[in-house]
Amino acid sequence: MEKEKIIITGGSGFIGTNLVDHFVSLGWKVLNLDINPPRNSSHKDYWQKVDITNLEELKLVFDAFKPDYVLHFAARTDLEETDDLSGYSANIQGVRNVVDVIKSTQSVQRTIFASSQLVCKVGYQPSSDEDYCPNTLYGHSKVIGEQIVRASGAIGPSWAIVRPTSIWGPWFDIPYRTFFLAINKGIYIHSGQVQTLKKWGFVLNSVEQVHKLLVGPDHLVNTNTFYLADFSPLVLKDYANCAQKEMGARRILTLPLWLMRLIAICGDFLKLLFWKNPPLTSFRLNNIITNEIQETSSLELITGPLPYTYQSGITKTVSWLKSQNLI
Numbered sequence: 001m002e003k004e005k006i007i008i009t010g011g012s013g014f015i016g017t018n019l020v021d022h023f024v025s026l027g028w029k030v031l032n033l034d035i036n037p038p039r040n041s042s043h044k045d046y047w048q049k050v051d052i053t054n055l056e057e058l059k060l061v062f063d064a065f066k067p068d069y070v071l072h073f074a075a076r077t078d079l080e081e082t083d084d085l086s087g088y089s090a091n092i093q094g095v096r097n098v099v100d101v102i103k104s105t106q107s108v109q110r111t112i113f114a115s116s117q118l119v120c121k122v123g124y125q126p127s128s129d130e131d132y133c134p135n136t137l138y139g140h141s142k143v144i145g146e147q148i149v150r151a152s153g154a155i156g157p158s159w160a161i162v163r164p165t166s167i168w169g170p171w172f173d174i175p176y177r178t179f180f181l182a183i184n185k186g187i188y189i190h191s192g193q194v195q196t197l198k199k200w201g202f203v204l205n206s207v208e209q210v211h212k213l214l215v216g217p218d219h220l221v222n223t224n225t226f227y228l229a230d231f232s233p234l235v236l237k238d239y240a241n242c243a244q245k246e247m248g249a250r251r252i253l254t255l256p257l258w259l260m261r262l263i264a265i266c267g268d269f270l271k272l273l274f275w276k277n278p279p280l281t282s283f284r285l286n287n288i289i290t291n292e293i294q295e296t297s298s299l300e301l302i303t304g305p306l307p308y309t310y311q312s313g314i315t316k317t318v319s320w321l322k323s324q325n326l327i
Contacts, residue, residue, distance in 0.1 A: 003027060004028045004069065005031075006023055006069040007065060009070070009094075009098065013073060014203070015073055015203060015206060016073045018169070020046055021043070023211075031065050033052065053090055054097075058101050062104075067105070069109060069111070080276075085137055085140060099148060099152045103152075112159070113146075115146050115162065116142040117227060117294065118138060119133075120133045122287050122290050122292060129224075129225040146161055146225075149161060159223065160213055161224075167201045168180075169202050170317060174277070179240075180243055183249055186250035189252065189253050189255050190237055190252055190253065190254040192254065195236075196289055196290065198234055198235075198291070199232075200239075202310060202313030205307065205308050205313070206228045208306060213226065220298075226298060227294035230306060231300050242311055246315060257289070260285060261285065267281040
């Protein structure tokens with residue numbers, strides 16, 4: 001029996017690395033298209049250096065590989081761009097190019113396009129999939145990417161859009177790896193008595209969700225939008241305390257919220273002056289204390305129960321951090 005063939009754009013990134021690992025372990029024929037080499041050195045044989053903003057280069061690869069499935073996760077994901085949207089061309093022109101090459105690649109059966117929860121600012125509850133409220137240029141670029149997919153009409157194969165929430169786990173980077181490292185160093189602080197609820201996502205649960213969307217019933221998947229998040233919300237303080245205990249770190253201190261706001265304002269000024277990434281800013285504090293409860297019932301109907309609790313996810317994440325000599 002011929003192996004399933006899958007192209008994963010952005011397979012050198014955080015979620016992409018875990019997706020490559022997953023499908024390789026299943027025996028699929030995997031091709032990672034990314035401008036950067038793999039984070040996991042064992043993935044080098046599956047990587048081809050490709051810039052998704054180069055349509056001709058992308059088309060040549062698709063024509064040669066003839067994928068059955070496509071996971072489009074390549075993107076610029078930082079929030080640092082403040083001038084204009086041209087800095088996020090991968091999130092706009094890149095999506096347009098992927099749509100175009102899929103239209104001309106008859107082998108593709110289904111595509112999953114990765115967007116972001118930041119098409120709406122944290123705390124905003126959209127009334128529909130096309131109710132947008134971004135508060136960053138990155139979020140705006142992802143809105144345009146979604147609009148390109150929806151406006152393309154009959155792409156050919158069935159497709160879905162996923163909006164990763166706050167995803168964490170092995171191979172992660174800023175900001176959630178920083179969160180774990182801050183706890184390990186004893187410099188993370190709880191914000192008053194705020195009990196923040198978060199539907200964050202452990203990355204190996206996210207990989208399972210993407211796989212189920214890739215092979216799930218067409219009438220449940222096609223043209224729909226799903227938030228990638230664990231189905232049960234966690235209490236942020238409990239999550240942080242669990243990570244602290246797993247790492248054997250110092251007990252987390254609690255400061256009044258008014259003092260945390262003052263520290264965040266100081267961080268704002270430091271960022272303006274010289275510090276690119278201070279530990280706390282008003283933007284970051286607002287994200288910490290704001291509930292994130294996305295609609296995930298339609299995804300749960302397709303995937304069923306997820307394999308990891310946040311506690312077991314923390315155990316695997318801390319083990320990975322130790323294996324990388326990060327803690």
